[in-house]
Amino acid sequence: MFIEHRGAVPEVDPSAYVAPTAVVCGAVRIGPGARVLFGAVLAAEDGRVSLGARSVVMENAVIRGRAGHPVVIGDDVLVGPHAHVNGAQVADGCFLATGASLFPGSVAGAGAEVRINGVVQVNTVLPPGTTVPIGWVAVGDPAQLFSPDQHERIWAVQQHLDFPGTVYGLPRDASATERMTRQSAWFAAHVDDRVIGERSGGEDDA
Numbered sequence: 040m041f042i043e044h045r046g047a048v049p050e051v052d053p054s055a056y057v058a059p060t061a062v063v064c065g066a067v068r069i070g071p072g073a074r075v076l077f078g079a080v081l082a083a084e085d086g087r088v089s090l091g092a093r094s095v096v097m098e099n100a101v102i103r104g105r106a107g108h109p110v111v112i113g114d115d116v117l118v119g120p121h122a123h124v125n126g127a128q129v130a131d132g133c134f135l136a137t138g139a140s141l142f143p144g145s146v147a148g149a150g151a152e153v154r155i156n157g158v159v160q161v162n163t164v165l166p167p168g169t170t171v172p173i174g175w176v177a178v179g180d181p182a183q184l185f186s187p188d189q190h191e192r193i194w195a196v197q198q199h200l201d202f203p204g205t206v207y208g209l210p211r212d213a214s215a216t217e218r219m220t221r222q223s224a225w226f227a228a229h230v231d232d233r234v235i236g237e238r239s240g241g242e243d244d245a
Contacts, residue, residue: 043233047083061096064232066104070094070114083109084225091116091131100124108143108205119155125206127159130167139171143205153177160197161205 041049041057044065052071057063061075065083069075070092078099081088088104091114096102100122104110108126112118116129119137126143129135132150139153142160148167153159157171164180171177176185178196185193203211207218 041235043235044083045085045228048235049081085228086110086126088112094118097122105143113149136173142202160200161202162200 040062042062042064047066049063049065049067049069051057051069052073054071055069055073057069057075058077060077061079063069063075063081067081067083067088069090072093073090074095075081076096076098079096081090081096081102083104085106086104086109088102088110090096090112093114094112094116096118097120099120100118102110102118102124103126105126110124110127112124112129113131113133115131116133116135118124118135119139121138122135123140124135125141127141127145127147129141129147130149130151133147134152135141136153136155136157138156140158141147141153144162145159146164147153147159148165148169150168151165152170154171154173156174158176159165159171160176160178162180163177163182165171165177165182169182171184174187176187176193178185178193178200183196203209203213207221209218209221
C-alpha cells in the first residue's frame with residue numbers, strides 16, 4: 040500500500056519490488072533492484088527514508104524516518120524480519136539480522152553486522168566492519184559492545200547519549216503525560232493521509 044503523507048508520496052524505481060501487503064508512507068525513495076517484502080513498513084514520518092540499490096527489507100520490518108534523523112539505507116543491505124530501523128544511517132553492505140534494532144542518530148558503517156536481536160542505541164556509531172553479536176548492545180561513539188547482562192556498564196555510557204531528548208525532544212524527567220501528548224500529536228499527522236494505490240513514482244505510472 041502506498042500512502043501520501045504530509046503532501047509527500049513514495050518514489051519507487053521501476054525495477055524495485057514492493058509486496059502488496061507492505062506499507063510505504065510519505066517521502067520514501069526505493070532504489071533500483073530493491074525489495075520490500077510482506078508486512079514491512081517504511082514510514083517517512085516528518086523525515087525522509089531512502090533505500091538503496093539491491094537492498095532487501097524483509098517481512099514485518101519497520102523503518103521510520105524522522106525530521107532530525109532521516110533514514111538512509113545504502114546499497115546491498117539486508118534488513119531482516121522484524122528489524123527496527125528508526126532514524127538511523129546504514130551504510131553499504133550492512134547486515135541487520137532478525138529483530139535488530141537501530142535507534143535515532145545511530146550509524147552503522149559499511150559492512151557492519153547487527154546480529155539477531157542486537158541493539159544499536161541512540162547516537163551510537165558502529166565503525167565499518169563492526170559486528171554486534173546476537174542479543175548484544177552497542178553504545179557510544181565509537182560503539183562499545185556489551186552483553187545484555189551488563190546493564191550497569193551499558194547505562195554508564197547510555198545515560199550520556201540522551202535517549203529521551205533524541206527520541207522525544209524532552210528531558211528524562213518529563214512525565215508520561217507530557218511525553219505521550221507529544222507523541223499523540225506527532226502521529227496525528229496521519230489523519231490526513233491519502234492512500235494512492237499499489238505503486239507510485241516509477242515508470243509504471245506513466
